[in-house]
Structures are given as C-alpha cells and as structure tokens.
Amino acid sequence: MNRTTISLIAGTAALAAITGFASLTAPGASGADTAKAAAELPVERTTLLCPAPSTSDLAETSYTSFTPVTKGTGSDGTAQLQSATEQSADATGGSGKTDTKKSGKKKADKKKAADKPVLTPKEPGKPVTGDTSGADTPALVGTAEGRFAPGWAMQETTEVAAGTGRGLQGVNCTAPDTEFWFPGASTDAARTDYVHLTNPDDSAAVVDVELYGKDGALKSTVGEGITVAPHSSDPVLLSTLTDQKQTNLTVHVNVRSGRVGAAVQALDDKVGGDWLPASTDPTGSLVLPGIPKDATSVRLIAFTPGDTDADLKVRLASPSGQITPAGNETLHVKAGMTTAVDLGPVTRGEAGSLVLTPTDKSVPVVAALRVVRGRGDKQETAFIPATSPVGARATSADNSGKGSTLSLAAPTRTAKVKVTASAGSDGGTAVSKTYTIKAGTTQDIDAPVPSGLKGTYALTVEPLSGGPVYAARTLAATEEGVPGFTVQTLPDDRGTVAVPEADQDLSVLQK
Numbered sequence: 001m002n003r004t005t006i007s008l009i010a011g012t013a014a015l016a017a018i019t020g021f022a023s024l025t026a027p028g029a030s031g032a033d034t035a036k037a038a039a040e041l042p043v044e045r046t047t048l049l050c051p052a053p054s055t056s057d058l059a060e061t062s063y064t065s066f067t068p069v070t071k072g073t074g075s076d077g078t079a080q081l082q083s084a085t086e087q088s089a090d091a092t093g094g095s096g097k098t099d100t101k102k103s104g105k106k107k108a109d110k111k112k113a114a115d116k117p118v119l120t121p122k123e124p125g126k127p128v129t130g131d132t133s134g135a136d137t138p139a140l141v142g143t144a145e146g147r148f149a150p151g152w153a154m155q156e157t158t159e160v161a162a163g164t165g166r167g168l169q170g171v172n173c174t175a176p177d178t179e180f181w182f183p184g185a186s187t188d189a190a191r192t193d194y195v196h197l198t199n200p201d202d203s204a205a206v207v208d209v210e211l212y213g214k215d216g217a218l219k220s221t222v223g224e225g226i227t228v229a230p231h232s233s234d235p236v237l238l239s240t241l242t243d244q245k246q247t248n249l250t251v252h253v254n255v256r257s258g259r260v261g262a263a264v265q266a267l268d269d270k271v272g273g274d275w276l277p278a279s280t281d282p283t284g285s286l287v288l289p290g291i292p293k294d295a296t297s298v299r300l301i302a303f304t305p306g307d308t309d310a311d312l313k314v315r316l317a318s319p320s321g322q323i324t325p326a327g328n329e330t331l332h333v334k335a336g337m338t339t340a341v342d343l344g345p346v347t348r349g350e351a352g353s354l355v356l357t358p359t360d361k362s363v364p365v366v367a368a369l370r371v372v373r374g375r376g377d378k379q380e381t382a383f384i385p386a387t388s389p390v391g392a393r394a395t396s397a398d399n400s401g402k403g404s405t406l407s408l409a410a411p412t413r414t415a416k417v418k419v420t421a422s423a424g425s426d427g428g429t430a431v432s433k434t435y436t437i438k439a440g441t442t443q444d445i446d447a448p449v450p451s452g453l454k455g456t457y458a459l460t461v462e463p464l465s466g467g468p469v470y471a472a473r474t475l476a477a478t479e480e481g482v483p484g485f486t487v488q489t490l491p492d493d494r495g496t497v498a499v500p501e502a503d504q505d506l507s508v509l510q511k
Helices: 008-016 030-038 086-090 100-115
Strands: 038-040 047-050 059-066 077-083 128-133 140-146 155-158 169-170 179-185 191-198 203-215 225-227 232-237 249-257 263-268 271-278 288-289 298-304 310-318 321-323 330-333 339-344 353-360 364-375 378-384 394-399 405-409 414-420 427-429 431-437 439-443 453-456 459-466 471-479 482-489 495-500
Touching: 038 263, 047 155, 059 077, 059 100, 128 191, 155 394, 155 471, 155 482, 169 271, 169 378, 169 414, 179 263, 179 271, 179 364, 179 378, 191 203, 191 225, 225 232, 263 378, 288 364, 288 378, 288 405, 288 471, 298 310, 298 330, 298 353, 310 439, 321 439, 330 339, 353 405, 364 482, 394 405, 394 471, 405 414, 405 459, 414 471, 431 439
Parallel strands: 169 482, 271 378, 378 482
Antiparallel strands: 038 495, 047 140, 059 128, 059 155, 059 394, 077 140, 155 169, 179 249, 191 232, 191 263, 203 225, 203 249, 263 271, 288 353, 298 339, 298 364, 310 321, 310 330, 310 353, 364 378, 394 459, 405 439, 405 471, 414 431, 414 459, 427 453, 471 482
C-alpha cells in the first residue's frame, strides 16, 4: 500500500471505520515511547460474517450474539445480523413482459423479508439469540457500531439430525479478510467439502482458491478468478476444482480484489462433520488448544507455503506438563506439500493442547487437527485450527449449563486468567472466577455459570498476568448415542485500536 500523509483528524476518522482488527502506531514510536504515543480505544465498528449453515432440510440453526461490557464506550450504538443477499431482492430476473404491480409487490415482500434481522442485540453484557431451520438459510452479515462493536462475538450452531454431516456443527462468525489457509480439507469419496465465500461489500470480490495435496499443488484453473458478487455468498464444492481424490488437503483462499469471509464446511458420510475455520497466519510455532479428553482419534494436518521444508517438535500440553506423543516426536513438512499424521487417542483421558515448535530453523507453517469422538457408527468429527493467543480478551458467545467445556493452555509460562460468565439470554446474574494455569499445561477448567441461569450465556477470558494463554471451547450434545460436539478456538477479540495522542503527528497509515 502506498504511504499517504493524513492529518490526525482524518486518521482518527479512518480508524472509526475499521472493523475491529487493525491497529495503528505513530511513526517513530518504539519501546517505551509507543506507550506514550498511543492510547488503546474501543473500536467503533465491527463486521462479522456467518456462512450459510446447511443444505439439509433436517438442520436447525441458532445464532448467539454477545458484546462484553467495555470501558470507554458511549451509550449509543446498534447491532444487527441480516441476510448477506438482502440486495438480491431488487433483481427482477427472467425475461419478457411482467405485471408491474405484481412484480413490484413481490420484490417489496422479498426485500421486507430479507431486511428483517435474524437478531438484534439490546445491550452489552447479555447474549441474544435467533433461530432458523431448513435448507434455505442464507449466509448472514452482522454489523455492530458504538457500544456494541468492541469485542463483538457471534456463534452459529447447527444440529443436523441425519445424513451426510449429521451431528453438531459450529463456527465463530468472523471478520472479512483477504487471505485464508485451511489445512484439513478433503476431496475423499466419503467427504463433501465446501469453501464458503461471503462478500459483505458493495463491489464484487475476485478470489483464487488453490488446493495442495500430499505431492504439492493440484493443477486446476477452475478455482482461479472466482467472482463473488456484492452482498452475496458462494459455496464452492472442492471436488469440482479437481478430479483427484485426496484424503488430506490444504485450501488457500487468496483475494485478488475486495475482501470476503471464508470457512470450509467438511461433511463426512460416516463420522459426521463440522466447520473447519482458517488456521492462524503462517508462523514458526503453533498451538492447537482444547483437544477433548475423550477423543478416540486425532489427526494432525500441516502445510508450509514457502520453499523450505519445516521440521517441528510435537508436544502435548497435558494437565501435568508437556509430553511427547509416542512415535511422533517430530514432524517433517515438505515445502508446498500437505503432511498428515495420525496421533490416535493422544490425550488418553486428559485435557490436552498440541504445541508445535521448530527443531532448528523457524519456517512458517499452518496446521489443524481433525478430532473424532465415539466409536463404530456412533462417531462424530470436529476440527481445531492453530490459533493465536487470547491477548487482552476473548469470548465464546454460545454456552449451555451442562454441555460446555472451556480449555486453557499456557505453553511457555504460568498465567493467571479471569473467566467471566455473562448473564443468561433469558435471565441470570454474571459471575467471575480467577484461575492459574501452570507453565506447559492445559486445563479443562470448572468454568463459572451464571447464578439463576436461563437460556444461553457467554464466557469471556481475560489474562491478568504471566505468559500467553490459548483457549478453546467445546460444545457437546449427545443425540441417539452419537456424541455430537464442536470446538471453537478463542483468539483475541481485537476490540481496541491504538490511537496516537493529540500532540503526535499521524503521517503514515499503512495497512
């Protein structure tokens, strides 16, 4: 991006429009000077995108919205979750003569239905829920402003009673971006995987979808230059991009122009399915938190996008410390090739997080875990991508009194963490507890539950001292003997932005 000189007033105005994931530092500031030159202020606008949940007529989907109470916000603000395709109601479609009066009424009815929000939050600190059912639920775009924007979290949870991908599917609605990595996808005969691309903006986005298997890039031009129309969502079936059947794939979504939200929906004929969120950006060391203690099978999928092989130490952060999985002490990842290794029931009845570190030279890597619970025809699948640390604060929006497990990992240093359970969506009083997570361990904590809970509630994690903390929440619901579950990692909510003090010159705004 070209450097642009702007005034402090213009810079502050630009920051107000940022969607909650950017930060700005005054030029020339470093070390102690940075703290003097910038103040952390709440973001003023946030956009979140939720993919279309399911093509099954048996699907029931709930959406939960939550904004933690944030100091420094005003009393004004709004938040809504609406159809991403709302503007398509203006299109007439077809050809030939039409009854103008009837056509106008039909378009007005469609527009009215599309404009009706799925949910509208009333106040920070209290979750609000909305429900849909059937196969025609569209992708959704959420926009929060003012007091609803800092740390806004949105969870999409779907129960599919039967068929391909049956079980519990969950995904955090995420901000639009320009690049995504998804290790863990597949074009195997038993799998039906889609990459969902959602464009929230007024102009079209142009996207390349690249696939990398065990031998490198899969040659195909079908995934090049995919146009995603304004205010629309396209589910791209991965098997239409290649004729190769590969059990383990890495999907790279690269946006040439515009921005999109992206997530992979991985559906299996025999072991259920779930959403595969994007891995954190390629980096030398990775943490994959929150492997369920009763996991019967864990598969690690890794990929390095550069031209240098990566060699990684594989460690499991257990409740008692880091241990080496037997027979999988290290992992060699060839450049440009997807590598997978089956770790079996690696947690062996205890909480666990996988920690990957370079054996020598640090090479950027992305990774994810495919986790299975249950046995035989009573199996269910979920995915855990490598994630960034909690940072200042992170939130899980959708929790129940019995089915939620919060997992916290401190891979390098002991950390002290505060966990707050919000008021319930239909009643209850917020409570907080403080926990100490020892260095090198993972703990499935006895998370607080709101007193007098009615409905669902949110869990907010705030590190207080010590080393970095990684978090994940497992939501479980067993139906007819199938242990349905879904895991969401909890990276920093990026609810604040650094703004220079008034006496500092803001001469550079760089993306």
